[in-house]
Amino acid sequence: MALEHAILVSLDERSGSGYELARRFDRSIGFFWAATHQQIYRTLKRMVELGWVSVDEVAQDGRPDKKVYDITPAGHEELRRWVAEPSEPETFRHDLSVKVRGASLGDAAVLADEVARHRDLHGERLDAYRAVEKKDFPDPSALSGRQLHQYLVLRGGVRAEQALVEWCDEVLAALRQDDSREDRR
Amino acid sequence: MALEHAILVSLDERSGSGYELARRFDRSIGFFWAATHQQIYRTLKRMVELGWVSVDEVAQDGRPDKKVYDITPAGHEELRRWVAEPSEPETFRHDLSVKVRGASLGDAAVLADEVARHRDLHGERLDAYRAVEKKDFPDPSALSGRQLHQYLVLRGGVRAEQALVEWCDEVLAALRQDDSREDRR
DNA sequence: CTTTACATGTAAGCGGTTACATGATTCT
DNA sequence: AGAATCATGTAACCGCTTACATGTAAAG
Numbered sequence: 383m384a385l386e387h388a389i390l391v392s393l394d395e396r397s398g399s400g401y402e403l404a405r406r407f408d409r410s411i412g413f414f415w416a417a418t419h420q421q422i423y424r425t426l427k428r429m430v431e432l433g434w435v436s437v438d439e440v441a442q443d444g445r446p447d448k449k450v451y452d453i454t455p456a457g458h459e460e461l462r463r464w465v466a467e468p469s470e471p472e473t474f475r476h477d478l479s480v481k482v483r484g485a486s487l488g489d490a491a492v493l494a495d496e497v498a499r500h501r502d503l504h505g506e507r508l509d510a511y512r513a514v515e516k517k518d519f520p521d522p523s524a525l526s527g528r529q530l531h532q533y534l535v536l537r538g539g540v541r542a543e544q545a546l547v548e549w550c551d552e553v554l555a556a557l558r559q560d561d562s563r564e565d566r567r
Numbered sequence: 568m569a570l571e572h573a574i575l576v577s578l579d580e581r582s583g584s585g586y587e588l589a590r591r592f593d594r595s596i597g598f599f600w601a602a603t604h605q606q607i608y609r610t611l612k613r614m615v616e617l618g619w620v621s622v623d624e625v626a627q628d629g630r631p632d633k634k635v636y637d638i639t640p641a642g643h644e645e646l647r648r649w650v651a652e653p654s655e656p657e658t659f660r661h662d663l664s665v666k667v668r669g670a671s672l673g674d675a676a677v678l679a680d681e682v683a684r685h686r687d688l689h690g691e692r693l694d695a696y697r698a699v700e701k702k703d704f705p706d707p708s709a710l711s712g713r714q715l716h717q718y719l720v721l722r723g724g725v726r727a728e729q730a731l732v733e734w735c736d737e738v739l740a741a742l743r744q745d746d747s748r749e750d751r752r
Numbered sequence: 753c754t755t756t757a758c759a760t761g762t763a764a765g766c767g768g769t770t771a772c773a774t775g776a777t778t779c780t
Numbered sequence: 781a782g783a784a785t786c787a788t789g790t791a792a793c794c795g796c797t798t799a800c801a802t803g804t805a806a807a808g
Contacts, residue, residue: 383795384665391669401759415665416658421796423761444805446759462673465666468681471688473601474727475657479720480569480600481650484576486713488647496653503656526745528671534741535664538734542659545730549723556719560711568767586787606768608789631776631787 385425386434388415390453390461393435395528397452400426410532413511413539426451434460482553494557501550508543511536570610571619573600575638575646578620580713582637585611595717598696598724611636619645667738679742686735693728696721 392398392406403426404419406412417425426449429435434457438450453461478500485493519525519533577583577591588611589604591597602610611634614620619642623635638646663685670678704710704718 384660384662385795387669388665391665394669394672399759400761401757411668413664414659414661414668416660418797419759420761420798424795442758445757446804448759458672461669465669465673466677468684469662469666471685471731472660472662473597474599475569475601476599476723477569477654477657479598479723480573480576481654482723483596483599483716483720484572484579484646484650485716487579487643488650492651499653500656525741526748530741530745531668531670534738535668537737538661538664538667541730541734542727545726546656549726552722553719556710556715560715563711570767584787585789586785603769604787605770605789609767627786630785633787 384415384464385417385421386429387461387464388417389422389425389429390434390457393451393453394458394461397450399448399450401448403451414535429457432460433457485557490557490561494554494561497550497553497557501547501554504543504546504550508540508547511540511543515540569600569649570602570606571614572646572649573602574607574610574614575619575642578636578638579643579646582635584633584635586633588636599720614642617645618642670742675742675746679739679746682735682738682742686732686739689728689731689735693725693732696725696728700725 388407388411389403392403392411398406400419400423404417404422407415407417407422426435430437430451434454435451436454438452439447440450441447478497481493481496515533515536519529519536522533525533573592573596574588577588577596583591585604585608589602589607592600592602592607611620615622615636619639620636621639623637624632625635626632663682666678666681700718700721704714704721707718710718
């Protein structure tokens with residue numbers, strides 16, 4: 383389980399409230415680790431108990447009070463330990479692949495539409511990642527340390543989305559060709 | 568949740584026992600949907616209750632009795648319904664990316680070794696997928712129907728593993744260059 | 753006046769992971 | 781003799797998803 387560690391990485395970059403963390407997970411961190419606000423609140427609570435993070439309750443006027451979390455030395459130590467620890471690749475779970483494999487039962491045209499929709503979604507993500515790449519990392523060869531690591535993870539996102547877009551295109555082309563071949567029979 | 572539907576897809580191709588299904592999930596189906604035998608047994612039980620599959624208890628000599636499951640018309644209908652239903656892309660959870668992003672705290676060389684290990688693992692999977700591709704689908708342009716769908720899913724696996732191998736290589740090169748640059752300081 | 757942003761939580765339920773349990777046969 | 785294959789299950793735990801709950805302030 384890496385949610386705790388993803389939170390530690392995020393807090394190591396900047397301290398913040400549960401709400402703020404949830405927003406970071408919607409953006410940058412969420413590119414490679416998804417989490418909802420409920421999950422984050424619960425996990426932060428546990429992490430306080432473990433001594434990995436500290437809380438500071440901040441009163442605000444005009445806005446609800448917030449709890450600002452910060453990484454502790456014990457949290458740093460845990461993160462270092464976990465990063466050094468070997469881990470297995472995540473197991474794949476790809477809905478759309480299951481559907482493609484089950485396509486023979488149903489309407490191929492309906493599935494093609496769904497694949498096209500996914501291609502567009504992944505295309506949008508790809509464009510967004512590339513925009514960040516261009517804006518925040520214009521000269522990759524000059525990067526080092528933390529910035530380099532952030533860039534490399536972004537590159538992973540770019541590669542993953544690119545692969546998905548290309549796969550969707552391949553599936554679409556094949557499904558359409560198969561469909562037209564069927565018509566000729 | 569697609570485990571039930573992944574099982575339906577598998578049973579639609581050939582009926583089988585829970586044990587047999589678990590083995591299929593270790594192989595072909597597992598390329599895009601992982602599941603353990605416990606999960607499969609529990610899910611099959613539920614699917615019988617739902618009327619999506621039927622059971623046939625088969626006595627064997629020299630081996631334990633087995634329960635052979637088969638897809639029912641209701642199961643077919645459910646699978647067709649589910650394939651036609653739109654679904655959102657899976658949320659990413661990529662351990663290694665979190666570790667790369669947390670790399671600045673620890674030993675970069677240790678992480679590099681771990682990335683190298685993952686590159687090799689993905690390289691092995693890639694080779695295995697390509698071997699299946701070559702052996703089972705020597706002439707992709709001639710494929711149609713179910714065979715084509717199987718091939719397309721395999722292509723997704725090839726693309727995904729290829730992207731991961733290339734990303735690991737990119738990370739490795741960058742980490743090593745950054746490391747040597749640090750030494751010069 | 754409605755939506756979005758800010759801000760945090762409880763509760764129920766479900767799915768997935770891991771450990772444990774059993775027992776015969778076949779292969780090394 | 782020990783490991784792997786065949787074959788199915790129970791139990792405990794944990795994490796994740798979804799629904800529900802509350803309330804202010806700013807922006808459209």
